[in-house]
Amino acid sequence: xxxxxxxxxxxxxxxxxxxxxxxxxxxxxxxxxxxxxxxxxxxxxxxxxxxxxxxxxxxxxxxxxxxxxxxxxxxxxxxxxxxxxxxxxxxxxxxxxxxxxxxxxxxxxxxxxxxxxxxxxxxxxxxxxxxxxxxxxxxxxxxxxxxxxxxxxxxxxxxxxxxxxxxxxxxxxxxxxxxxxxxxxxxxxxxxxxxxxxxxxxxxxxxxxxxxxxxxxxxxxxxxxxxxxxxxxxxxxxxxxxxxxxxxxxxxxxxxxxxxxxxxxxxxxxxxxxxxxxxxxxxxxxxxxxxxxxxxxxxxxxxxxxxxxxxxxxxxxxxxxxxxxxxxxxxxxxxxxxxxxxxxxxxxxxxxxxxxxxxxxxxxxxxxxxxxxxxxxxxxxxxxxxxxxxxxxxxxxxxxx
Ligand SMILES: Nc1ncnc2c1ncn2[C@@H]1O[C@H](COP(=O)(O)OP(=O)(O)O)[C@@H](O)[C@H]1O
Ligand SMILES: O=C(OP(=O)(O)O)[C@H](O)COP(=O)(O)O
Numbered sequence: 001x002x003x004x005x006x007x008x009x010x011x012x013x014x015x016x017x018x019x020x021x022x023x024x025x026x027x028x029x030x031x032x033x034x035x036x037x038x039x040x041x042x043x044x045x046x047x048x049x050x051x052x053x054x055x056x057x058x059x060x061x062x063x064x065x066x067x068x069x070x071x072x073x074x075x076x077x078x079x080x081x082x083x084x085x086x087x088x089x090x091x092x093x094x095x096x097x098x099x100x101x102x103x104x105x106x107x108x109x110x111x112x113x114x115x116x117x118x119x120x121x122x123x124x125x126x127x128x129x130x131x132x133x134x135x136x137x138x139x140x141x142x143x144x145x146x147x148x149x150x151x152x153x154x155x156x157x158x159x160x161x162x163x164x165x166x167x168x169x170x171x172x173x174x175x176x177x178x179x180x181x182x183x184x185x186x187x188x189x190x191x192x193x194x195x196x197x198x199x200x201x202x203x204x205x206x207x208x209x210x211x212x213x214x215x216x217x218x219x220x221x222x223x224x225x226x227x228x229x230x231x232x233x234x235x236x237x238x239x240x241x242x243x244x245x246x247x248x249x250x251x252x253x254x255x256x257x258x259x260x261x262x263x264x265x266x267x268x269x270x271x272x273x274x275x276x277x278x279x280x281x282x283x284x285x286x287x288x289x290x291x292x293x294x295x296x297x298x299x300x301x302x303x304x305x306x307x308x309x310x311x312x313x314x315x316x317x318x319x320x321x322x323x324x325x326x327x328x329x330x331x332x333x334x335x336x337x338x339x340x341x342x343x344x345x346x347x348x349x350x351x352x353x354x355x356x357x358x359x360x361x362x363x364x365x366x367x368x369x370x371x372x373x374x375x376x377x378x379x380x381x382x383x384x385x386x387x388x389x390x391x392x393x394x395x396x397x398x399x400x401x
Contacts, residue, residue: 001399002168002169002170002174002175002178002395002398002399003167003168003169003170003398004169004170004171004172004175005041005044005045005048005145005169005170005171005172007169008048008050008143008145008169009142009143010048010049010050011048011049011050011104012050012051012141012142012143013050013051013053013099013102013140013141013142013143014045014050014051014052014053014141014142014143014144014145015053015055015137015138015140015141015143015144015145015162015166016041016042016045016052016053016054016055016144016145016146016147016171017054017055017056017144017145017146017147017148017151017158017159017162017394018034018038018041018042018054018055018056018147018148018171018173019034019038019056019057019147019148019149019150019151019378020034020035020038020056020057020058020069020072020076021034021056021057021058021059021150021151022034022035022058022065022072023065024058024059024064024065024067027067028071029058029067029071029072029075031075031078033364033376033378034150034378035072035075035076035079036079037173037378038076038147038171038173039076039079039080040172040173041145041147041171041172041173042054042076042080042107043080043081043082044172045107045145046080046082046105046106046107047105049104049105050104050105051102051103051104051105051106052102052106052107052108053099053102053108053109053110053141054076054084054107054108054109054110055090055109055110055113055158056069056072056109056112056113056148057112057113057114057119057151057156057158058072058112058114059112059114060114060120061114061120066112066114067112068088068111068112069086069109069110069111069112070086070088072109073085073086073109076109080107082107083106083107084107084108084109085098085102085106085107085108085109086108086109086111087108087109087110087111088111089110089111090110090111090112090113090115090116090119090133091110091116091132091133091136091137095110095111095137096136096140098110099137099140100140113156113157113158116133116157118131118132118133118134118157119133119156119157119158120156122154122155122156123155124155125155125160125161125163125164125393125397126164128155128156128157128160128161128164129160129161129162129164129165130161131157131161133157133158133161134157134161134162134165135165137162138162138165138166141166142166142167143166143167143168143169144162144163144165144166144167144168144169145168145169145170145171146159146163146168146169146170146171146174146394146398147170147171147172147173147174148173148174148394149173149174149177149178149181149378149379149382149392149394149395150177150377150378150379150380150381150382150383151382151394152174152382152392152393152394152395153381153382153385153390153392153393153394154393154394155393155394159393159394160393160394160397163394163397163398164397168397168398169398170398173378174395174398176375177375177377177378177379177382178386178395180353180374180375180377181353181355181375181377181379181382181383181386181387182386183319183351183353184212184215184216184319184321184353184387185211185212185215185386185389187319189318189319189351190318191316191317191318191319192217192218192313192316192317192318192319193215193216193217193218193317193318193319193320193321194216194217194218194219194220194313194314194317194319194320194321195208195212195216195218195219195220195320195321195322195323196220196222196310196314196320196321196322196323196324196326196341197209197219197220197221197222197223197225197226197323197324198221198222198223198224198225198226198323198324198325198326198327198337198338198359199223199224199225199323199324199325199356199358199359200223200224200225200246200324201224201225201250201324202224202225202228202250202253202254202258203250203253203254204225204323204324204384204388205221205225205229205323205324206254206257206258206261207384207387207388208323208384208387208388209261209265209269210261210388211387211388211389212387213265213268216268216321217268218268218270218313218317219265219268219269219270220270220310220313220314220341221269221270221271221272222272222301222302222306222324222325222326222327222337222338223324223325223326223327224246224247224250225324226271226272226302226326227247227275227299228247228250228251228254228258229258229261229262229269229271230271230272230289231247231251232255232258232259232262233262233271235289235290235292236292236293236294236295237275237289237292237295237299238251238295239295239296239297239298239299240298241298244298270309270310270313271289272289272302272303272306273288273289273290273303273305273306273309274286274287274288274289274302274303274304274305274306275287275289275292275299275301275302275303275306276299276300276301276302276303276327276333276334276336276337277297277298277299277300278298278300278333283333284301284333284334286303286304287303288303288305300327300328300331300333300334301326301327301328301329301333301334301335301336301337301338302326302327302336302337304336306337307336307337307340307341310337310340310341310344311340311341311344314341314344314345314348314350315344315347315348317348317350318350318351319350319351319352320345320350320351320352320353321352321353321354321355321387322341322342322345322352322353322354322355322356322359323355323356323359323383323384323387324356324358324359325337325338325356325358325359325362326338326340326341329362329365329366330365335362335366338359338362339362339366339368342354342362342363342366342368342373343368345372345373346368346369346372346373347372350374351374352373352374352375353373353374353375353376353377354373354375354376354377355376355377355379355380355383355384355387356377356380356383356384357378357379357380358380360376360377360378363376
């Protein structure tokens with residue numbers, strides 16, 4: 001399918017695209033699992049005696065998180081336990097000098113690719129390959145390695161241009177993410193396949209059901225998206241708290257599609273039987289969905305009975321995929337749904353994939369161990385695209401002959 005590091009000749013000059021895009025608080029780049037994951041690829045290349053030049057982006061021009069990658073170099077160095085040189089230049093003379101001075105086994109990080117004007121506009125790979133950025137850097141290397149699965153939905157120069165100019169390979173993160181996230185569409189499982197879908201966006205859930213409806217036996221719903229399905233099933237839910245705007249626009253735009261999905265796939269879809277809310281004493285309280293007779297409060301989690309049902313379904317499954325949280329898990333009072341399904345997955349030996357930036361954060365937040373899951377994706381937008389069958393430009397250029 002694509003070439004990997006196993007296919008790379010020894011002692012190459014390699015140009016590697018990572019995704020180190022990170023939260024930035026008060027100008028300080030926050031360490032996160034993207035560093036840890038990409039460290040595996042970088043370490044393997046450095047230990048293999050290659051000259052390793054890294055590219056990555058941070059934020060977008062105009063945003064508070066659009067900063068230099070100098071701090072990223074220091075954080076990555078801690079993860080790979082070797083020096084990571086940094087040059088504050090993308091493809092000018094300073095960058096070229098630093099690249100040419102690199103010795104075997106050394107690692108250099110170039111400046112934020114989005115500081116280069118030719119990086120961002122979304123254009124065809126052939127157009128990107130023709131930029132001065134790509135045309136200047138490509139001749140300095142023997143191979144291009146794309147490890148940035150979580151940015152692979154962007155047709156930017158550093159993600160699609162170099163693959164047309166150099167022998168191209170998938171890094172370890174690209175390889176692992178691609179295999180796991182596509183497995184629901186490509187693998188045959190012997191037993192029941194379950195998909196937990198929640199989060200805030202109804203269109204994500206609709207697109208996933210339309211794309212994977214024939215692969216998934218049971219969809220377990222929750223979150224804002226789950227409430228929109230409950231509303232289509234005739235329940236008075238979907239109340240926006242002051243200052244929030246989750247429901248009405250989504251309802252207008254998607255009501256008919258959700259109703260027809262419930263008609264056509266009703267047997268596969270399990271909706272919450274009870275929901276949780278904040279009572280007058282600020283405590284968690286619960287109500288059975290069939291007892292709701294007025295749309296007068298926001299629901300922030302699925303209820304205990306629903307968690308039990310979902311737990312049983314998961315423990316009977318051969319494979320479980322998760323997209324989106326079942327409640328406002330950042331608040332411990334409303335974490336039972338999201339944590340309940342994740343804990344059930346972690347305690348069984350089913351094949352599992354958990355994705356979405358927010359949902360996978362719950363694993364860490366509630367003291368679960370990533371090793372108890374088949375795969376925890378570091379991708380947000382690229383993960384949902386994989387589940388909905390949309391192409392990833394950065395993967396497509398790697399898989400071309
Ligand atoms: N009932 C709810 N009310 C308010 N927020 C919710 C509710 N259910 C889920 N959420 C929020 O949805 C967010 C996750 O949504 P989304 O970004 O769509 O999913 P993902 O985890 O895949 O990135 C979480 O941060 C969670 O707090
Ligand atoms: O963090 C990223 O995507 P994500 O927020 O979907 O996980 C990628 O680095 C892509 O960044 P972008 O959405 O600014 O192009």
